[in-house]
Structures are given as structure tokens and as C-alpha cells.
Amino acid sequence: MEKWQREQLDEAIKERGTKFLNDILNMVSSQKENENDFIKDILQIDRAEAKEIIEEYTDLANMMRYTFGIYRSNVEYFNQYSLQINSVVSTSLLIEQHIYDLMNRFKSNEQSEAEKLEKMLHSQEVMRESLFYFKEHLKEIDESLDEINSKITEMDDLIEVSKQLLESAKWIEKEKKNEIKQQEKSDYFIGTLSNDEDFYYMFRGTILNYVTNDVVEGVRDAFFRKYKIKIVDRKPKAERVHCLKASSYKFTTEKIAKLMQLALLNHSKNIINDRILFLFELFINLEEKTKQEEYKKITKKHIKQAFKEMLEEDNKTETLACCTMSHAEEIMQEMGWFSIE
Structure with missing residues (x-):
């Protein structure tokens, strides 16, 4: 096959592959129907390499759809962990409020x-x-x-x-x-609570879920650009699922802020462990912190690295979750939010 013929063939495969990815992600029809149409289309172009091409694009399509599942799961985990934190913080807040009332009386x-x-x-x-x-x-x-x-x-x-x-x-x-x-x-709870390892790791994991989603979204967008994919998004941007839009996050941040205030008012010194106090403040100001230029720069660097690693992997779907979380941990470490232990 002449060089120009190979180039034309590659271009034709890319065109059909991009259409296949777009159709799958925009759910124009069922995934099975799309796969069958794609198989027939590629077989007509290049029967010799059809199997390899079909496997590559099918795996890529599954990986791209999987990004949405991971993203939504992380939002749900963020919401669940926020509710658990809210429950524990509420107990502390009741006790600190009781101390505050006693002192006022x-x-x-x-x-x-x-x-x-x-x-x-x-x-x-x-x-x-x-x-x-x-x-x-x-x-x-x-x-x-x-x-x-x-x-x-x-x-x-x-x-x-x-x-x-x-x-x-x-x-x-x-x-x-x-x-x-x-x-x-x-009776005060927050002093002993802030030294509890399980609470610390639950809190840290909640913030990690948020950062992981930033990496997932960045990697997904990089694949969109590479394969010229345009998602048909029927929901306005303001209505899209997001960790900080969860009501549990709003309630929890309000209670944490009140707890921090009462702990300072009620006790001669700050009884909250320094690392938990740091996570409290980070959690409350998460949106502001992740808009800082330093965070954007570090995250952009890791998204590029994660995207490069994904391109080199044969099974992108299996690699995605581990790769994105690993880079999210490194982002948090470089930001000084915690050390990898």
C-alpha cells in the first residue's frame, strides 16, 4: 500500500472512530448498535487490521463513558462522607454549645x-x-x-x-x-475527636475525592480534544452535578465554622488538633483554595502527565481510576495539604 493510501486509510479510520466515540458518549443509539455499525464500517475499510482498531476504539469509548461514572461516584462519596462528618461534628457542636450556655448563664x-x-x-x-x-x-x-x-x-x-x-x-x-x-x-468531644485517626482519614479522603474529580475532568477533556468529541449536554452548566453543590456540604461547613468559633470561645487554648484544624479550614474554603493559581498550575501539570500515561496504556478503563487518584494525591501533597503516608 502506497504511503498516501495509508494516510487516507488512517484518516478514514479516525473519522469513523471519532463518530463512533461521539455516538457512544452522546447516546445516539445503544452502545451495542453503535459497536455493530462501527465493526461493519471498519471491516469495509481495512479487514486486515479491523480487530485491533475495533478493540482500541471500543476500549477508548468504554473508558470515556467510565469517566462519567467515576466522576458521579466521587460526588456521591463526597456527599456521603460529608454527611458522616456532619453527624460527628454535630455531636461536638451540641457539647460545645452546652458549655457555651453554661458559661453564659x-x-x-x-x-x-x-x-x-x-x-x-x-x-x-x-x-x-x-x-x-x-x-x-x-x-x-x-x-x-x-x-x-x-x-x-x-x-x-x-x-x-x-x-x-x-x-x-x-x-x-x-x-x-x-x-x-x-x-x-x-464531655467536650472535639478535643479527643481531632486526634482520632479514622476521622482524619475520612476527612482527608473527602477532600481527595474532590481533587480526583478535577483530574478526571481534565483527563476526559484532553481525550475530547484529541478525538474531536463534542458532548451533547442537555443540562445547563449550573445544574451539572458537582461536589460543592451538595446540600450536605453546605450544612457541614456551617457547623464546622460554628464549632471552630465555639471551641475558641469556650476554651483558654485551641483544643482542636492542628492537622484537623487545617483540614476544617481547607474544607470550608475548598472552592476558593482550588481557584488559586498555584492549584491550577499543579493540577494542569498532573492532568497532562495522567493523560500521557493513559495514552500509553492498553487497557485504559482499568488504569483510569488508579491513575487519576494517584495524581490527585500528588497534587494534594505538592499543595502541602497532606503528606503521602
């Missing part, structure tokens, strides 16, 4: 009651001193002296009662302080 009620009693006791003692002053200046009037003596006795009794009440208020204040300390020591 302590500050607004018991403490102010003691202060109020101290002021009242002070007023009573001032009044008692005033009565003694009057007594010294009114000795000549017996009636007035008797009345003042009576008032002084009443004031002594009131002062004694006030002192007892003040002691009681101070004891309550001390008990409340002890109760808050006990809550901090035994």
Missing part, C-alpha cells in the same frame, strides 16, 4: 447575683453607719433614739442575712466554675 446570672448582693450589703452597711451618726447627734430626743436603735437592730439582721446570701452566691459561683471545668475535661 454563669456570667449573666450567678456572677451578677453575687455582685448585686455585694452592692446591697455595702448599702446596708452605709445605712447602718448613717444611723449611728444620727444617734450621736440626737441623744437628747429619747423617742428618736429608740427608733434609731430599732432601725440599727433591723439593719444588723439584714446585714447578717445578706452576708449569708452572699456566701451562698459565691459557693454557687464556685460550683458553676467546677461544672464548666468538668464539662471541658470529660
Whole structure:
């Protein structure tokens, strides 16, 4: 076969292969029908190499469809893990809220009651001193002296009662302080939770799912460009499935933010483990962090590498999931989000 004939044949195969990929991905008809049509088409062009060509494009078509499955699965896993995190964080938040309420009641009620009693006791003692002053200046009037003596006795009794009440208020204040300390020591959850390895890896895996989807989408787009594939997307872009559009993500980020705030308010030092605190902040700001130029540059580099590796593999479908996750882990490592362990 002449060189120009081989080139024409290659071009014809590429044209039919691209149509086959487009038809499969756009689901113009069933995959089986498309495969049968493609087999007949290629057999007419080049019977000698037809089997190899058909296997290559069929595997490629399956891999391309598989990218959509992986992408959607990662979104579902992200959603499920977010719900699990939400459940654990909610428990911590309830406890931290309880501590916060205790501290507020302590500050607004018991403490102010003691202060109020101290002021009242002070007023009573001032009044008692005033009565003694009057007594010294009114000795000549017996009636007035008797009345003042009576008032002084009443004031002594009131002062004694006030002192007892003040002691009681101070004891309550001390008990409340002890109760808050006990809550901090035994009931707060986030301090021990943030040292839990399972929670850490679940949280890290959730973020990894998000980054993996960025790689999957990038590799898929690279194949689209190479084989001139245009997807017929019936859904507007705003309605497409995406990790951060899940309601569980919104609820979880709100609770994490509240938990971080309460943990700082309730305790003298930050009781959340540094690496969990870092993941909390990363999770809350995931959209902003992944829009940074550094992230885009690193991700673009790994998408190119992953695409190159995929082209070199015979079975692209089996390689896809492992390849994309491996590069997602390396992206997170280069971003300083965690070390590969």
C-alpha cells in the first residue's frame, strides 16, 4: 500500500472512530448498535487490521463513558462522607454549645447575683453607719433614739442575712466554675475527636475525592480534544452535578465554622488538633483554595502527565481510576495539604 493510501486509510479510520466515540458518549443509539455499525464500517475499510482498531476504539469509548461514572461516584462519596462528618461534628457542636450556655448563664446570672448582693450589703452597711451618726447627734430626743436603735437592730439582721446570701452566691459561683471545668475535661468531644485517626482519614479522603474529580475532568477533556468529541449536554452548566453543590456540604461547613468559633470561645487554648484544624479550614474554603493559581498550575501539570500515561496504556478503563487518584494525591501533597503516608 502506497504511503498516501495509508494516510487516507488512517484518516478514514479516525473519522469513523471519532463518530463512533461521539455516538457512544452522546447516546445516539445503544452502545451495542453503535459497536455493530462501527465493526461493519471498519471491516469495509481495512479487514486486515479491523480487530485491533475495533478493540482500541471500543476500549477508548468504554473508558470515556467510565469517566462519567467515576466522576458521579466521587460526588456521591463526597456527599456521603460529608454527611458522616456532619453527624460527628454535630455531636461536638451540641457539647460545645452546652458549655457555651453554661458559661453564659454563669456570667449573666450567678456572677451578677453575687455582685448585686455585694452592692446591697455595702448599702446596708452605709445605712447602718448613717444611723449611728444620727444617734450621736440626737441623744437628747429619747423617742428618736429608740427608733434609731430599732432601725440599727433591723439593719444588723439584714446585714447578717445578706452576708449569708452572699456566701451562698459565691459557693454557687464556685460550683458553676467546677461544672464548666468538668464539662471541658470529660464531655467536650472535639478535643479527643481531632486526634482520632479514622476521622482524619475520612476527612482527608473527602477532600481527595474532590481533587480526583478535577483530574478526571481534565483527563476526559484532553481525550475530547484529541478525538474531536463534542458532548451533547442537555443540562445547563449550573445544574451539572458537582461536589460543592451538595446540600450536605453546605450544612457541614456551617457547623464546622460554628464549632471552630465555639471551641475558641469556650476554651483558654485551641483544643482542636492542628492537622484537623487545617483540614476544617481547607474544607470550608475548598472552592476558593482550588481557584488559586498555584492549584491550577499543579493540577494542569498532573492532568497532562495522567493523560500521557493513559495514552500509553492498553487497557485504559482499568488504569483510569488508579491513575487519576494517584495524581490527585500528588497534587494534594505538592499543595502541602497532606503528606503521602
